[in-house]
Amino acid sequence: MATSSKPTANGGPLSGGHVTATVTDQVLRLEGITKRFGALTANDSITVDLVPGRIHCLLGENGAGKSTLMNILYGLLEADDGTISIGDRELHLTSSKKAMAAGIGMVHQHFMLIPVFTVAENLVLGREPGSFGLLDLGAARKKVRELSDRYKLDVDPDALVENLPVGVQQRVEILKALANDAHYLVFDEPTAVLTPQEIDELMEIMRALRDEGRAICFITHKLREVRAVADDITVIRRGKVVGRAEPSASESELAELMVGRAVNLKVDKDQPQRSGERLVLEGFTVADHAGHIVVDHLDLTVEGGEVLCVAGVQGNGQSELAAALLGTLPVVAGTATLDGVDITHAPPKQTIAAGLGFVPEDRQRDGFVGDFSIAENLVLNRPQEFANSGNLKLKDISRNAKERIEEFDIRTSGEDQFVKALSGGNQQKVVLARELSRPLSLLIANQPTRGVDVGAIEFLHKRIIEERDRGTAVLIVSTELDEVESLADRIAVMYRGGIVGVVPPDTPREVLGLMMAGIRQDEGTEEASDD
Template sequence: MLLQMDNITKKYGEFSANRGIDFSLRAGEVHAIVGENGAGKTTLMRILYGMEQPTSGTIRLNGKEVSFASPLDAIQGGVGMVHQHFMLFPTFTIAENIVIGNEPGSGAKFDRKQAVKIVEGLCDQYGMKVDPRAVVSSSAPGVQQRVEILKVLYQGAEIIILDEPTGVLTPLEVQELLDAIKQLTKQGKSFILISHKLNEVMDVADRITVLRDGAVTGVVEKGNTDAHQLSRLMVGRELMELDRKPITPGEKVLEVANVSIRGTKGKPVLDEVNLEVRAGEVVGIAGISGNGQSELLQVISGLAQPDSGRIAVSGKDVTGKSTREIREHGLAHIPEDRYVWGANRTATVMDTGLMGHQRRLQKGGFLNLKEIRSLVSGWVQKFSIKTGSLETSTQYLSGGNLQKLIVARELEQGTPFLIAAEPTRGVDIGAMETIHGELLKRREAGTGILLVSSELTEILKLSDRVLVMFEGRIAGELSAKEATEEKLGMLMAGGTL
């Protein structure tokens, strides 16, 4: 056995993040770890990578007991980790990011040509193509993911931990990553894959360990299980089927007419975009990242201004209005990036829940703290948000738990129009079920929803109509009955039906 973790326990005060976990990894194997948010997956891997120390338990590599005091220790021991949020220097080139910490050159002089040659050699050796001279900030998420993997391979990793590696990747990039993992295992590398996407786990994993509430609920060979059994082990119950009832849409709650935004190089970021959302319908927008979806959401919500065109929310012209004014006209917004747009890392759970509600939850100029506490406590319970208390800083919440808090906050606005951008990014299957159910409840109550998601299964499951964006334009529209992954993929790639 290449790696053996025995009886790993990690306590934070009275809270146990890991409870007596046994985990093993064979050479040349992909071993996936699945579980709900807060189940202890990342904590266990942070212990292996030297970022945390276990309260008790032992780790053995090739039969020898080890204890990594830091990530540097782990790297020297042959363990590398690719984090959920990329840890690259955006202004550096790909080659510079890969060799940093062990740069070629003599003395203080960095040999850039040699760095490029090294990366080209890594690309050839492992079959992962990148442009060593490209700047990271101008590279697609899929390329950045390959850079992270090449970096740990350059550091000599034999065991590679991937923490939710496909969260920001397109379907094509996901498949390329899974193919790369399979190729690397053939070359003797071993992977630990933390994921909540069971279809990807079933594609690439050899074995799967399921965690729930910090403990192991099952260890299964891929050939002896399926996604249904895994989901049951993860949540401890059967998942419910979604019921999207037929609804006749009502009046327009959003109208986007001929909206354009000029790009920095003359090419429009948004090019004469026209769309509408009616009360009681979910309109999905599919598209490869970078084709104008983010800019469209920003211009609708007032975070950016259009160069031309008109936007109306609930029948009121909001073109050029501030974010606050647009929200007061009936907009709620689950943002695509919870950290950039959805929360302040240093704010408490209660303050984060309050954001956007503060004007209605005050009397005589003072906040009604009792009502706020009751409201946010209800969300924590309803969405199973794992937090020490309402006074906990959001920076200590897992990404999935922060996502659930933001979703609850925006759903509770009760507005006639809701933007739901990547509403289930980084959440587990149980939370996904809850969020999808709540979105459909809002639809049945008459809310019009604009859904933007990189998950085509989510788009197909929830949408009444699907629009596809390509190079800043609406490239096509399909009804729920017409839409398939194949048709959407064709339009997303710039093809025609």
């Protein structure tokens, strides 16, 4: 192992003086890793090498087993079979502390930060430097500045984490791993809450870390990002390694490896045939359950026969907008009308009766009843049609289920199967099938393909466009720019509860990224052209 010296006074790598990068030429190998949760095999004899000076992309759909594998590497889970080794030294990683001591760092998808602490304070959590019981925050601040300068992270050590944009919070997570001198860095779905510009910046950071000799493991399901940064690609499907690919592989080739068949990644659609305003929002203002304003004086229209996609970094009011239109969050000012009917303060029963279909962000919590059958879930929004004097019309429910299962290609052992036993993609098909089983004025779909495999995405997108072509107004909320660009006839970008601008779907990604950061449409176009 080739390493450079590092000072250890007052507690190791966070102590005062300059620390040069520590690199290694030893491969970290996960060999034959198997992990079971009851009858489910999440990892099935997986072997992966993390090579210093290379970025290894672990590609697979949500639920494929990628994060489970990395949680084993980071000591958060223990494998049932298999070994982890660095060079010829086998590791026994029973805790994250042992993983860090072995030079392994993880940048988590959901940030592990204390919001009311400063950057420097977050950096020293669990490895507090100092002597005689005193915390040496000066050393932590100096470390933040050194690492921030070296990797162009631009992070203020004294800033409170809760006041930082999500992109900067992610940089703090990276700093935490680097401060522990990690040789092997795992990035677990790190781009979920970033703008396109922040994603580009993250890719540059990953390349810089690779070029100084660190081994990078990048977990993702986004094909564009894999092709942009990978040196090595391993594809996992249903807990198994199903193939390895070169970075030169096309997105179609990678998608086929992920799902096991050819996939059309392009949404086929004609120009929209708009039929006039159906949803009209004027001064629409929404408060969350704590009383904080989360949608602020929003003006927006959606026409029949078009798809309007609401884009933006998660947490800027998009989900609250959708919930308020359904009637589950209070509207404190402004109006919402659907086909001329005021639904501003209508409860869900009334909005549904007015012709609103709703696909929620979290299908498992809000989209279905897991312990109900597929047939029962498919009629939850139409009890008056499938019950008589309190008695269920079982033959009609069964007939409806058979029709919807065939129409939406729901892969199931039968209509009586519990929905909780289906795959994520088939669960989402049940939700969409139910919502599209009646005439609609407006379809709202919040993150319609989250946690869904590429094959199911292809099908769901096709059905959404078919609904548009029936004359329904379609409002999509999505943080996936690829999805937004594919589905949208117009794109409305939200930032801090307001609309920054409404633009056509061929708007350059750079402009959309600037708008997602709060720069208005005309300013974003100007800045992007300057670049």
